[in-house]
Amino acid sequence: MRRQKIGRRALSALAVAVVFLAANSAPAGANHSWGNYHWARTSNPFTIKLGDNVSTAWDSYLRTASTDWSADLYGNPVDTTVAAGLTSGRKCRAGSGRVEVCNAAYGSNGWLGLASISISGSHITQATVKVNDSYFNTSAYNTPEWRSAVMCQEIGHTLGLDHQDESGADFHTCMDYASNPHGDNMHPNQHDYDQLAAIYLHTDSTTTIGSSTASSGKRGAGLAKEKEALYVEDLGNGKKRFVWVVWTDPGPHHGPPADA
Numbered sequence: 296m297r298r299q300k301i302g303r304r305a306l307s308a309l310a311v312a313v314v315f316l317a318a319n320s321a322p323a324g325a326n327h328s329w330g331n332y333h334w335a336r337t338s339n340p341f342t343i344k345l346g347d348n349v350s351t352a353w354d355s356y357l358r359t360a361s362t363d364w365s366a367d368l369y370g371n372p373v374d375t376t377v378a379a380g381l382t383s384g385r386k387c388r389a390g391s392g393r394v395e396v397c398n399a400a401y402g403s404n405g406w407l408g409l410a411s412i413s414i415s416g417s418h419i420t421q422a423t424v425k426v427n428d429s430y431f432n433t434s435a436y437n438t439p440e441w442r443s444a445v446m447c448q449e450i451g452h453t454l455g456l457d458h459q460d461e462s463g464a465d466f467h468t469c470m471d472y473a474s475n476p477h478g479d480n481m482h483p484n485q486h487d488y489d490q491l492a493a494i495y496l497h498t499d500s501t502t503t504i505g506s507s508t509a510s511s512g513k514r515g516a517g518l519a520k521e522k523e524a525l526y527v528e529d530l531g532n533g534k535k536r537f538v539w540v541v542w543t544d545p546g547p548h549h550g551p552p553a554d555a
Contacts, residue, residue: 328494329457335418335499339372346395348380353398356446363482364450370492373454389421392505394453396424403429404553408445410452410539420503422453430543443481444469445541452539455494459486518551526551
């Protein structure tokens, strides 16, 4: 968890005016929010727990991603903290008000990572991240670059971010679809932090953060493709589940990811 945001206390009247003006205009260039989906909370900054259900091979990547998404940069209001997990790698059931992060050998099914987010209205209520050891245990993907890029991206989705780009071009962030990730694809960039500041510019009258109740695991009618890397399941009563996918093959995919 990052240091407490300072500079929001004991501000001069001039500084308060500057902050007020900044808070009423979205950061320039931020345009990869994912719909209007966000965690409800009554104040900023806020903290999301990342449940640690991963093996030692993944612990450092989870902690690095948590530190990255908690960076006190460019008005980013998000803190994340790694907490004890509530589930197991294979089942990876969500816990309300938090993100459960898991790894397992999910099979040679075409995906490296999945981020699953449940929403009620526009508010994220729970989320999971899965990374697939069936690929990460092979020489092609068992690298710091691939492990870091996928972990970083999937956690970014659980905060309300879309991809910056899906063409395979390098946008120097983990939120692109770079076909050969390297140093700066392992972390967020300023554009990601700007977008988080824009997404969480407002506050809500209620919160969806902080519960530690395990999910029942109930599902709806099944996943339907919304776009190439995104699937949606209608759970009824204004509730939905979305699944973001990092495929091993960037080409077209016609069916939902297995084990989602």
